[in-house]
Amino acid sequence: MATRGKAGKLAQLLAERKPPAINAELWRELAATLAPISEGYLRRLLQSTGLPIAQPFGGVRQGSFEELEASLREIGEEYARSPEACRRAVIQAKDHARLVSRNEKVDPEKRKQKTEMVEWMLVWLENPGIFDTWVELRKQAIRFAEK
Numbered sequence: 035m036a037t038r039g040k041a042g043k044l045a046q047l048l049a050e051r052k053p054p055a056i057n058a059e060l061w062r063e064l065a066a067t068l069a070p071i072s073e074g075y076l077r078r079l080l081q082s083t084g085l086p087i088a089q090p091f092g093g094v095r096q097g098s099f100e101e102l103e104a105s106l107r108e109i110g111e112e113y114a115r116s117p118e119a120c121r122r123a124v125i126q127a128k129d130h131a132r133l134v135s136r137n138e139k140v141d142p143e144k145r146k147q148k149t150e151m152v153e154w155m156l157v158w159l160e161n162p163g164i165f166d167t168w169v170e171l172r173k174q175a176i177r178f179a180e181k
Contacts, residue, residue: 040071040075040079044064044079044080047064047067048083048085053085054085054086055085055086055087055088056085056086056087056088057088058088058116061087061088061091064080073091073122073126074093074126077091077092077093088112089105089109089111089112089120089123090116090119090120090122090123090124091119092108093105093123093126093127094106094109094123094126094127094155096127096130096131096148096151099150099151099154102151102154102155103154103169106154106155106158106165106169107166109123109124109158109162110158110162110163110166113162120162124155124158125159127155128152128155128156128159131148131151131152131155132148132152134148135148135149135152157169
């Protein structure tokens, strides 16, 4: 059974092109071809392909603090070239994490984790240039508090 809609069209486009990765040019082309499509939905569809996605289009990974840190650093490296796209990606991730952190149906430990992740993203949004230093200090503070 063929997949329909935007997911099916994306699968067809990628099968025809066979890109090794999703770069900025291909992202923009796919977004235009699949329009109207939200960045978040396009990102989820592309993530499901397993193809590497250039930042900031790959978005903020929130599976762990290590993934969060790595993806925020990667997006920070792209900030000078594409500040609006970088900020949008981080804002979308922050909003998602905030929703999870406030959802009473979610495990309390997961909610606590997402609350902390929101703080990391707020620092990044306030000043991406200080994030690397701040996150190292934050990790030290967390380790100290655990002792």
